[in-house]
Amino acid sequence: MSYYSIEGSLFHPISVCVIFLIILYIIRRPRIGINEPPFVPYAIPILGHTYNYLIHTKRFIKECKEQYGDSFSIYVFGRIITIAARSSLNEVFKNHEDFGSTVPESIPFHKLFLYSNGLSKEVLRFNAKITREEISAKFDVYAPIIQKYISKGIDKWIGNCEGPKVFYDTWMRANNIIALPIANILVGEKAATHDLVNSLANWSFDLGILVALPPIFSFIHPKLHEFLVTLPIILGWNPITSHRKVIIENVGPIIERRLNEKKVWGANYKPSNDLLEYYITQPDFVNRFQYYIDTLFILTFGAIGTTSRATTNALFDLGGRPQFMKELYEEALRIDKECNGSPKLSDLKKMKKLDSFVKESLRHTDEIVNLPHIVESESYTFSNGYTIPKGRTVKMYMEDLLKSKEAYGEDAEEFKPFQFVNTDSSATKIDRSFAVFGGGKHACPGRFFAINETKLVLHKLILKYKITTHSGKVDNKLVIGTITLPPKSGLVFENRQM
Template identity: 30%
Template sequence: MLTLVSTSAIASPSDLIRVAVPIGVGIASAAYLTMKAMNKYDSSNADMPIPTVRIRPGDTSNDAEYDEDNDLFLARCEEEYGLVFNCSMKNQYLTVISGSLVREIFMTEELNFMDAVDEINGFRTFETSVLKSKHGPDSREIHEIVRDDITPFLPMFIPRIMEQLTTIVDDQLGHCENKLIEKPLGIFQDMVAGAMANVFMGPKIAKDPKVIDSFIQCTYDFAEVVGKDNNKKFWRRFKIRTKYGYMNPLQKHVRILTDAAAPVVLERRREETEAAENGVEYVRPLDILQRLLDNFDKYGFVDLEDICGHLLILVIASVHTTSDSSSNMCYYLAAFPECIDTLYHEQQQVLDQIEKERQASRQKKLESGEVVTEQGFEDTELDPKNDRDLSTSAIKRMVYMDSFIREILRCRTERLSLAHLARSDVKLSNGMVIPKGRQVHVNIRSVHQGFDNQDEDPTEFRPWRFVGKPKSATKISKDFLRFGMGRHACPGRFLAILEMKAIGSVIVSKYSKIEIQDRSKTKKALFCELGIPADTGLIFTSRH
């Protein structure tokens, strides 16, 4: 398979065979052995100093060397300095944690992820400016909403999600032969935004084009406010928090959602009151809006606008990242065309098996007399017309699709990420101390592409690497940190992976071939940074 180590350089055509310099596996240098010895904790010794990475001659920080080749830079640092080292990067002095010590970052409460996010992009100021109900910095309210009000209901949402995804694909791609889509991310944004609007707000509100547009646009407005400038941290925070506090463009999206939801909520209240008066049970709508209305007091909401503010945060946390990852998945399908047939054949085998099981269930009911004729199954759970639906059960059985997605996330993940901020001095098990106020970044390369953590050829993309292994795309482990680890692990990963599987299933069922418009940009497209679309399009050819 294609070796996918380096994440920054633009590949030439020959790079499609081997696109990066392999990480050395020979005898470690004397410096490496020295630092490894330093990283072994001896309780009898005083605190160990954290080594600092030297800056390349001619540079003012480590940024340029890192940007030229993420993996090569980090491999050098690991070899020369060990598992813990300081860098001058991202306009600050930060600490990088690698390998076996990474777990300590997620298990130490004094190293806080949200504190780091707030320092980087002022998220808490944004959050408090769109929410009326106020919560402390360690509030787990959003986590609880996802855990209790979204994840348990995912199987019931799948039919609506699949219908929405299929409709958009048919409308925007349709049946085609070598159809060029120059900016495919837009299609996946529409797919994800449409599906999420249906799940979050309900089918009726999701038909409002303003709502769909807000689900897409709010993430860009958020990114525009946060920005990616080179200001010093103090001025950066001042600029961001001033904008969030007084000129937050996201307020308009809260108003759009509130205006769209208000008449629907009033109608639901009227129907609920009418049902109570008539002594019948009110059938509650299946969407997250209704779940939050039902749990109004539990979460301490102030009003409908407050609920819509919370929904907006969920949108920002899910729509953009899922549509970006789904678009990137299609570039992998194009770069590895043999995967499309494998995934399609698996899909057909799964649907064949489910169809047989449903036929057997119907036959059993007919023989027992529970159902008299075949017509008795119409509009029931065993209606034959639904035998080959891409249901939750079908998607769960697609182990090759699951492995394919997990491997993409393993390879593409940004090499320095999952920043945490030290709330106090933190002593690691090797004796080194992270000072209060220091940002700590996880060296994902040492985990996802490290020979100590993966099985074989960790620098290569192997789509079926996890088939037959207890390592699903949603499973967090020491060798897969795409969604973090521990009690603060991303609670929305189940929704994100389910939607990626659904999108992948729709695409391979309808298209037999996907090609990258400019093949010389293959590697750059596969590793494009989150939020920055690939600068080459995709060419689609229908299956039938």
């Protein structure tokens, strides 16, 4: 009797597990339509290519391309994704009516931003328009504010380095420096209090568990992962709430005052030099105040972390290669003299070596695949004849583009900081071999602002400090699955002797 009951109790959970895995295998087996790009075979059921994709990304994707060509599909976290290498990749950008952007799967923007339904087309259109017309195009209008707050930020976050100071949180510091001018341009100097700047700079870092949870439940069903990620929000934990409160407390009274002044002074109302003024002029602003606060959050998500990441990577690229500092310092000194220490757009354009350095640093972001897009039309047929269905996620094989020997020479893997100096290829220029800012109609409209702000921050830092890595070597980026973040190692700042 006891023999049977022990065996029964062991048999029961194991057999349930086995039956569950068999059912999972059958129902989640990838189904490939006719004429699709080659599907790379895999050995481990259910897991598919997930392990190789996450752990051996560079080698795995390279081998797939060599064997299966310019577009191929793999099975990762219970989903088929298509990888588009160099020529197919540019098609995705060009045919923007067939493709839409996807938010990183792990971030439930639609639950975080209820007034705008997250990254809706309407929000993207609005943000693209103001970025293009009111931010990038007005760099010189905002130049005094940008200069002032970059200097303030450097004083606060790097400060006086009479002896060498080692920072192990350079990205956080650069993020705060980059956020200061952006926040001041967006909401004006009066509203951009310490708390507000802090909220705009750091809210995306507070998403914590919502971003950290790998989509393991997608093996069962993608909706299950989506549900688990949104569960904390459904249960009342929304990491945005406290930041939203800070923003509203700071901009609310200023908006109210400006709206009153507009009523009283009519045509004599004097608009302020900030983006809040643009928001106020929207015909539906009063009725959709919370919607516009959402758009502001979403804009800073794409603007601050990306720019500070580029700046931090460039600092580490420079710190690990001090042999290039002399040339950059001499260029910085010369141009700074010419403009009496206040570079405008025309002066930033003259910083050819710095521009080339920043572009080379962006080329070496070291992400293998990135920029997911989703097929929104019924299907899409690549010019190589392969068709992918509606709903399919396509990821760009960025390494294939950015380290292409055809475009960057036999030594494309090397860091060649001044290779763009005598070309007409500035860091903001998008071409078939440089898609760091995307491409086509939806290419990043903030790239002019981002590059100029990055250059201005680096210009001021190069003039003020000697910068080296603490290791004395070129430090590796932090690799998390298929994405890379700036190194976490030490960066040393030391005042230059005047």
